[in-house]
Amino acid sequence: MAVSKRKRAPLWKRPELWLALAAAGFVVVLFSRDLEQTSPGPLSAVHASLDELDGAGSCKRCHGGFGESLAGACLTCHEAIESDLDLRRGLHGTLDPASAQACGTCHSEHHGAEFRLVSDTAFAAAGVADVMAFDHALVGLDLAGKHTEIACSECHAASEVLVLAHGTRRFGGLDASCASCHEDVHGGELGNSCADCHVQTQSFGPPPSFAHASFDDGGDHAGLECATCHEPGSDWSIERSFDREGPGRAERCDACHDQPHTDVLLAAAAFFFSAEPATSCRGCHDPRDGGFSLGELTQERLAPAPPGPVAARVTPELHARAGFELDGAHTELGCADCHGAAADVAHDFSQRFPGREREDCAACHTDPHGGEFEDRGPLACATCHATSEFAPSSFGLAEHRGTDFPLHGAHTDLACAACHEPSAPQQALRFDAVGTSCADCHDDAHGGEFDRGPFASASCSECHSDTAFRPAHFGLDQHGLTGFALDGAHGAVGCAACHTERLDSGPLRFAGLQDDCAACHTDVHDGLLAQAAVALASPSNAQAAPTDCAECHGATTFSEVDRAAFDHGRTGFALVGAHAQAQCETCHRPAKTADADLRRFGRASDLFGASMTRCDDCHADAHGGALLPVGGAVADCSACHGSEAFAPATIDFDHGRWTGIGLEGGHAGLECAGCHERPAVSAHGPRNLGLVRGSRCYDCHADPHVAQFGDVRGDSCLRCHDGDARLTFDHAEDARFALDANHRDLACASCHDAWPLEGGGSAVRYKPIAHSCADCHGTVGDR
Known part of the structure; x- marks a missing residue:
């Protein structure tokens, strides 16, 4: 059976659609209501302090309402941040747009009152790893110098505050101008930026970056405070100088400095440097190298200033134009040698630079002559001395010939002070009232010996010359007049050999000398001949005269002695018998080398000893x-x-x-x-x-008893024998076995028979031997 197809209603007319929408809306309403009443955590202290963020509908104040974003809700209250984002300034202005809209990424909420919305974590999320190393150039402020060393709170007063007051900014909102923190010493009159003259890396004054174009020397002026030249309140103050067109002050040295120089020096400097007197100062004083110092002046040629501080430069030519030419030793002096040092504060400029005349030597030099030549005028010094050196003097031999004492011989090699010695130490040489006789300069080498007697009127030149004091030209012929002719070897010796020096003062002795040999010569016989002569002449008179050397020796050589004529008995040892036939060298052995007295002839005492009174000596x-x-x-x-x-x-x-x-x-x-x-x-x-x-028996005789009586050395033989070898032995006294009547008549051999020896032969036995009857007679028998 066929089923008919039903036509469906439109979607918007369907009841299930409306039922689903109603259910979904109900869920949204319930969820929205729950959000209004429930928070994920307590707010931070700064948001919790706001009344409008507490109560119904407060969530959307931060999270935004329908169609509004979280960032938009934040910027509703944080208008300054919104301005930074729009103008691309400040830290927020440097963020990229996406990060700038994600407020919660850096500033997380709902963590309680102790939670800081701006912390190191927030900065790290914004790309700042270390807050203390934050580069302020990101916010348009390039910090340098001491600004990098101060704490954040010194500029950002609210940086450490937990709860900010409404409308207060923690970091932003500050003015980058210097005057926002520092006092404007110019009172706002300049109107320009501080950075035009000053920098953060150095102190406030003087400004290193200021271009002093109208007076820029870079020398000593560069280290001065501005107020030194620009006195506050004066016509040349800093504030008024900026209002004036052209140079703020004439660049003449005398505009600021008093000049202490004489007109003569200023005129000479102006001519020398082809400049006006008021501007010729730079010829000697260069402010770039410390040349305005009055201390260590030098005489350098004018040249560009070498690096490092030097002193004022005065050339010899300029010094000469000022009236004092520098020549000789003066060219080697430093300025301070004549004009004093910088530390010489006891004298002012006029005393240190008085403008001396060249001829006024006494102004700098002490007169070593104590005024002896004052009557000869101011040029007296140049008569004897040159500027190259004071000593030696230029007063030479030719000039000295014009005096009362021309110099000859050894006097020409002496220094002036040798004769013109000062009257006291550290005083000037004496030239007036200097004597011309030998005694005025020389000590009497003879100790006054010629002040009297036949040589009292003699002058030194009769024996000595002015070339050398020794040797004297007092010859042999003249010496014969003294009573002691120099003959033989005496004519070849020097004066000091006989005229020895005195022990106290050193001069030679001439008076009171003896003419005997012992006065000059050492007795090589050590007084032995003299002692023997005394003993032979008069044993009881110890003061008898000694022998005369001339009896044996001549004046030519000491060793020339007539041995045959010499009486050896005068020595106390007469040569008789075999002694008279012996050569002298037998007892007086010659030495290989001469001693200090030039003696080689040996002494008998050296060979045999000192006494020589016994034969065995x-x-x-x-x-x-x-x-x-x-x-x-x-x-x-x-x-x-x-x-x-x-x-x-x-x-x-x-x-x-x-x-x-x-x-x-x-x-x-x-x-x-x-x-x-x-x-x-x-x-x-x-x-x-x-x-x-x-001397003992056994030394010559053998022991026949083969040591039966022990050691026979000594006198043991004489106990039994006399000198004729006869027996003196007493058996009753000298033996342990006395002989009675029965034994007395027995022969010795009856008891002391011969005993054979191991090496052959025999000896009569005396010890040991029996003493009892049985030892000889037995115990039985006829007897």
């Missing part, structure tokens, strides 16, 4: 000392030997007296050589008998 003891001290006596060689020859002995020798060993018994008949064997070579000189082996 010079000769070796042929007996080896065996005959010297015996029983306190000292052996005398002459007791046995003569001076002609040592051997043979001259008398019979008492062996017991001299050796302490008497020849008795078997020893009495022995020949000397029996004990004193004749040596092949003797260590004790020319002897023909040797030394004995010793």
Whole structure:
């Protein structure tokens, strides 16, 4: 069955559409109502303080109503920000348009009263990572110098305030002009920008960037305060100078400075620099290099100023035009040497620069002559001295010949002060009343010896010349007149060899000299000859006259002595016998080199000792000392030997007296050589008998008892034997076994039989031996 198709009603007539729209509108109304009554969090302190943001309908005040954006709602209250955005100024004006409309990106809300809408987080969201390093050039203010060191709050007073008053800005709204923070010292009269003259990197004055075109020297004036030249309130103040056309002040030095120079110097400087007197100051004083200082002046040629501070420059030509030509040593002086230093505040300019005359030497120099030449006029100094140097004087030998004392010989080499010495230390040289005799300048080298006597009237020139004091021209012929002729070697010696210097003052001695040899010559015999002569002449008179050197020596050479004529007995040691035949050098051995007295002839005492009174002082003891001290006596060689020859002995020798060993018994008949064997070579000189082996028995005899009685050295043999080798042994006294009547008649060998020795031979046994009866007779038997 066919179904008929129903025609549907239009969409706007359909009831389900209207029902859906009604339901949706109801939901929107409910949601909107809920938004008016519920917040996502409490407001910040600054927004919460506003009444209009609290209550019904307050949300749309910030979030915007129907068809209004959040940014538009914000700018409704923050009109200053809106102006910054429109004019593209301030921090907000630098943001791109999209970021500038997203207020909530930087300034988040609904975090409570403690939340700061402008914080480091807000700045970071705006692209400022470090608030303290914020570049103010972004807001049209280029900060430099001390402005970069101050805290934000010093300019932005509300920067740290938590709740801003209505209409107050935290950072914006400030005036960038200097006067907004600093006092205008010009009172607004200049009207120009401060930056035209001043910069932030330096102090306020003087302005380094100001172009002082009308007076630009860049020197000492550059460091002055503006008010130094532009006095406040004067016709030349800074404020009035800007209103005046052309230069603010005439560029004449005397417009500001008083000049202390004389008219002569000003006229000379003006002529020298081809300038007017009032403007010629720069010829010597350059303000660019400290040249206005009166301190360290120099005499440099006029030239561009060198780098660094220098002093005023005065050329020698200008100094000469001023009336004082600088020449000689004056050219090497600094200005301060004559005109004082800058620290010399005790003298004013006129005292330091008095305009001296060239001839007035005394104005600077002390008169070393104490006014002796004042009567010769002001040019007296130039007569003797040059400007190149004061000493030596130009007064030479030729000028000195015109005085009362022409200079000759050694006097020509002396300095003036040698004769013209000052009367006291640190005083001037003396030229008036200077003596001309030798004694006026020279000490008497002879200590007044010639003030009296035959030479009292003699002058120094009779012995000395003015070329040299020594040597004197007093010759040998003249010396013969003194009573002591210089003959032989005396004619070749200098005066000081005999006329020695005095110990106190040093001059040579001429008076009171003795003419004996000892007065000048050292006694090379050390007084031995004199002592011997005294002893020989008069042993009791110690003041007897010594020997005369001329008896042995001549004046030509000391060593020329007639040895054959010399009496050696005068020395106290007469040469007799073999001594008379010996050469002098045997006892007086010559030295290889001469001593201080030029002596090479040796002394016997140097070879043999000081005494030389005994034979063994010079000769070796042929007996080896065996005959010297015996029983306190000292052996005398002459007791046995003569001076002609040592051997043979001259008398019979008492062996017991001299050796302490008497020849008795078997020893009495022995020949000397029996004990004193004749040596092949003797260590004790020319002897023909040797030394004995010793004075004890064992030295010559062997021990037949083979040490049964112990060490036989000493006198042990004499306990049993006499000097004839006879037995003196007493068995009852000297043995432990006394012989009774039965044993007395027995032969010794009955008990002391021969005993064989290990090395061969035999010896009678005495020790040890038995003492008991049984040791010899046994215990049984006939007996």
